[in-house]
Amino acid sequence: MTDSKNQKLEIIREAYNNPEIIETSKEYGINQFKIYPTQPSEDIDKNHFSRELMYMPYDDEDEPYRILKTGFYSKDRKAYALEIRTSTVEEDDYLINLAISLAVLYAIIVISILVINYFVMHKGWKPFHKILENLSNYRFGHTKSFEPVPTEVKEFSRTEQPNQSDDQHQ
Numbered sequence: 001m002t003d004s005k006n007q008k009l010e011i012i013r014e015a016y017n018n019p020e021i022i023e024t025s026k027e028y029g030i031n032q033f034k035i036y037p038t039q040p041s042e043d044i045d046k047n048h049f050s051r052e053l054m055y056m057p058y059d060d061e062d063e064p065y066r067i068l069k070t071g072f073y074s075k076d077r078k079a080y081a082l083e084i085r086t087s088t089v090e091e092d093d094y095l096i097n098l099a100i101s102l103a104v105l106y107a108i109i110v111i112s113i114l115v116i117n118y119f120v121m122h123k124g125w126k127p128f129h130k131i132l133e134n135l136s137n138y139r140f141g142h143t144k145s146f147e148p149v150p151t152e153v154k155e156f157s158r159t160e161q162p163n164q165s166d167d168q169h170q
Contacts, residue, residue: 007033007084008047012072019074028085038081044071054085064088127151 011033015021025035038044048069053062068084130149 008068008070008082011035011082011084015072015080016075019076022074022080028083032086033082033084035080035082038071038079040073040079041071044073044079046070051088 011021015035022035025031025033028034050067050069052065052067054065055061056063064087065085066088067086069081071079071081073079127149134149
């Protein structure tokens with residue numbers, strides 16, 4: 001609604017500086033406002049907002065509009081009414097599109113996290129599974145039955161070759 005109020009000020013300022021605009025805007029045009037003569041009153045400059053359905057020939061249906069009705073005095077002190085209309089269909093469309101976009105983004109993020117987690121964890125746990133396999137194949141007294149597993153994970157490396165410091169602690 002603030003946009004309508006800003007637009008109102010701009011239109012009134014332009015009508016005051018350029019009175020021709022009053023004569024050329026008797027109907028809603030491309031700028032979505034109209035100006036017409038009215039009776040002078042104390043509350044002529046009060047803002048009145050309403051929601052109305054207006055027939056749109058290009059869609060062949062009624063569409064919801066928010067309408068600001070107010071008034072002003074021209075440079076020659078004549079009273080005029082000003083109506084500014086704003087379609088609310090686009091706002092509803094934007095909200096729906098925003099909700100859909102956020103839902104899709106959320107789904108993509110969750111799926112990405114799951115896929116990345118799967119591949120990273122699969123790679124990270126590969127040495128552990130190999131060590132478990134080696135332990136299940138290990139035969140007491142046969143040192144060749146336990147194959148070392150090359151890994152950059154130091155905890156897995158320690159399970160295969162105990163450090164001398166570990167021996168000293170025992």
